[in-house]
Amino acid sequence: MATTRRCSSISSSSNLPPGLALPCLLLLLAGVSNGQLQVGFYSNSCPGAESTVASVVRQSGSADPTILPALIRLQFHDCFVRGCDASVLIKGGSNNAEVDNSKHQGLRGVEIIEGAKTQLEAQCPGVVSCADIVVLAARDAIAFTGGPSFDVPTGRLDGKVSNLRDADALPDVHDGIDALRSKFRANGLDEKDLVLLTGTHAACISLHFSCTHARWTRELKRTRAYACIYDDAAAHTVGTTACFFLQDRLYNFPLPGGGRGSDPTIPPGFLSELKSRCSPGDFNTRLALDRGSEGVFDTSILRNIRNGFAVIGSDAALYNDTATVDVVDSYSGLLSNFFGPYFRQDFADAMVRMGSIGVVTAGSKSKQGEVRKVCSKFN
Numbered sequence: 539m540a541t542t543r544r545c546s547s548i549s550s551s552s553n554l555p556p557g558l559a560l561p562c563l564l565l566l567l568a569g570v571s572n573g574q575l576q577v578g579f580y581s582n583s584c585p586g587a588e589s590t591v592a593s594v595v596r597q598s599g600s601a602d603p604t605i606l607p608a609l610i611r612l613q614f615h616d617c618f619v620r621g622c623d624a625s626v627l628i629k630g631g632s633n634n635a636e637v638d639n640s641k642h643q644g645l646r647g648v649e650i651i652e653g654a655k656t657q658l659e660a661q662c663p664g665v666v667s668c669a670d671i672v673v674l675a676a677r678d679a680i681a682f683t684g685g686p687s688f689d690v691p692t693g694r695l696d697g698k699v700s701n702l703r704d705a706d707a708l709p710d711v712h713d714g715i716d717a718l719r720s721k722f723r724a725n726g727l728d729e730k731d732l733v734l735l736t737g738t739h740a741a742c743i744s745l746h747f748s749c750t751h752a753r754w755t756r757e758l759k760r761t762r763a764y765a766c767i768y769d770d771a772a773a774h775t776v777g778t779t780a781c782f783f784l785q786d787r788l789y790n791f792p793l794p795g796g797g798r799g800s801d802p803t804i805p806p807g808f809l810s811e812l813k814s815r816c817s818p819g820d821f822n823t824r825l826a827l828d829r830g831s832e833g834v835f836d837t838s839i840l841r842n843i844r845n846g847f848a849v850i851g852s853d854a855a856l857y858n859d860t861a862t863v864d865v866v867d868s869y870s871g872l873l874s875n876f877f878g879p880y881f882r883q884d885f886a887d888a889m890v891r892m893g894s895i896g897v898v899t900a901g902s903k904s905k906q907g908e909v910r911k912v913c914s915k916f917n
Contacts, residue, residue, distance in 0.1 A: 574899035575691035579670075584662035587692075591671055594654040595678040606679040608646040613676035613893065614735065615645055616669070618725060619705045621896015623697030624668035627651060627913045630700065639705035648914070651675060655913050668913035669694035673893045680889070685835035688886040695898040695907025698916055709736065711783050711852045715859040718852065725895045727888075729861040733840070733869075734881075734888040736852060778824040779850060781816035787851050789818050803854060805846045812849070825849055837881045840870040 580587040599606045616626040619636055627648055628635045637645065651671050658666045670692045681687040709721050722732045788809070791801040800809055815823055828839040829847050839853070844866055848854035856862045869881045898907035908917050 574901045575693045575894060575897060577689045577691050579692040580662075580666060584658065584665045586661055587658060587666045587670075588674055590657050590661065591654045591674040592678045594650060594657065595675050596682060598650050598653075599679065599682045605647055605650060606683050609650060609679040610676045612645060612647045612651070613672050613889075615642055615705075615708065616672050617892050617895045618708055618721070620697060620699065621898070622669050622673060622694055622893055623896065623898055623907065624651075624672055624694075624910070624913060625697045625700040625704075627668055627672075628700035628916065629914045630702075634702045636700040636702060636705050639702050639708075641705050641708040641710070647675070652913050655910075659911065664909050664911065667694050667696045667907075667909045669696050669897075671913070676893075677889065680835070680886075683835050686882040686886045688890070690890055690893055693899055695900065696910045696913075697898060697907060709852070711850050712786070713852055713855070715855040715862060718855060719859075719861075725892075727891060727895075729859075730865050730884070731888045731891060733856055733862050733865040734885050735892060736856065779827050780821060781823045781825070782821040783850055784812060784816050784825070785818070785821075788813055788816060801851070801854075803846070803858075808847055827853070835882075837869050840866050840881075844870050 595606070595609065612626070613622070616622055616624060619625060625636050626642065626645070628637065630638060636642070651668060654671050654675065655666070655668055658671070673690055673694070674692070677688065677690050707721065707724070709718055713721070718732055718736060719729065722728070722735075727735070787801045787804070789800065790798045793799050793802065800813075804812070812825070815825055827849050828836075829842050829849065842848060843853055843857050846854075846857075848857070856866055868879050869884075900907075910917055
């Protein structure tokens with residue numbers, strides 16, 4: 539008889555700090571795979587796989603806490619383009635790989651995935667896919683930022699294709715609600731997933747002339763700004779963004795009567811606050827995406843969206859549509875922690891659903907996938 543699996547924490551070998559490994563309520567049927575994905579897929583072939591990834595993520599997060607939300611964003615960027623197949627990790631020699639698309643600018647965490655892969659190749663050569671490492675690392679990063687701990691099914695193969703233009707389909711910070719909904723539906727996700735996950739792709743910029751790994755974008759070249767781009771925001775409940783992404787909303791927003799100015803939906807007091815932090819042409823200053831709670835995984839971002847304190851336009855758009863308004867309101871009420879819906883549980887469920895987009899497994903599509911020896915190169 540099938541039994542219900544209640545996930546509680548990552549393996550004890552991951553040594554989560556006290557208080558982080560809070561129980562979640564993912565309902566997975568024991569022994570039943572998600573398609574051909576399965577919780578504990580590597581339990582026999584590479585028993586230390588998940589604890590190894592957790593250890594690498596924990597060490598990296600201790601050295602640089604901003605890498606944790608970046609790893610969550612990395613999963614979003616991988617799964618929303620061709621499915622969760624690690625195609626975003628491929629480095630092309632002619633700037634025509636998926637990662638070379640400007641929508642991936644600021645993507646970080648690839649070296650963390652490669653570091654885990656190196657250790658796993660030493661333990662279990664040719665067994666653990668880069669695609670699974672991306673998903674496991676994002677799961678662990680959520681836990682280490684104070685979010686829920688939960689099981690994720692594994693068994694993905696790495697894709698054999700990585701094209702520059704495929705990433706055009708990624709959501710954008712300037713997208714309105716209809717565009718966001720369309721892009722999520724194209725990946726089998728609904729309005730609830732949109733509210734829960736829309737922040738995991740946030741592109742964040744910091745301008746530091748001393749950076750050693752600068753990546754230039756066509757957009758920034760046009761503004762003649764010299765930039766080192768990196769991301770330290772993923773799900774918008776944690777992390778920051780840069781004034782670069784607020785310039786249009788604050789100073790160049792198309793007004794209903796014609797002309798350009800400030801987004802009229804921003805409350806006057808909050809508009810003054812944002813303008814005082816982000817003057818015209820300021821690309822450098824950083825602001826919390828979740829005003830007043832940028833370092834903690836919680837529902838504060840949803841209350842901020844409901845109250846008009848969304849920093850970027852794509853977050854504000856969630857309160858401009860009946861379907862997404864209802865979802866935002868359902869999580870931001872005072873009684874939701876006691877009677878549901880439960881944000882932490884639902885966020886974990888949404889991450890699992892996102893991790894199942896377009897997967898290639900060892901079944902009928904096996905010729906389309908492989909287990910790479912190095913995550914940045916096809917075999």
